[in-house]
Amino acid sequence: MMDRQDIDQLALRLVSLVPPGLAHAHQDLRTNFGDVLAHGLRRLDLVTREEFDVQSQLLARTRAKVEELERRVADLETIAASRGS
Incomplete structure (x- = not known):
């Protein structure tokens, strides 16, 4: 299963896809992406x-x-x- 570090890396990759105009929101997006990914993975039967x-x-x-x-x-x-x- 993915650990927190893997989830953080995936969140970083998703944040890197955000347009540069939203650079100020990168940290918030990174946190939110990480939380959403972690929650979604916990719901899966893995x-x-x-x-x-x-x-x-x-x-x-x-x-x-x-x-x-x-x-x-x-x-x-x-x-x-x-x-x-």
């Missing part, structure tokens, strides 16, 4: 990178196990079919 990586690894192991079980079932079906002939 997971941390660590949690995502753990779930990805779990999914990979589960997928490998399913593939192994599918191979075993296919082998057993072949054996059963040859015995039934």
Whole structure:
């Protein structure tokens, strides 16, 4: 998830897009952009990178196990079919 420093950097980037005529409002805009971004991100149902990586690894192991079980079932079906002939 984004930390406060990331949010501040994004707010700075948004402020840099404000026309120069509004330079006096840059600090207020920076603060407001930061607050709005932080609030919006809190409302999202996000997971941390660590949690995502753990779930990805779990999914990979589960997928490998399913593939192994599918191979075993296919082998057993072949054996059963040859015995039934």
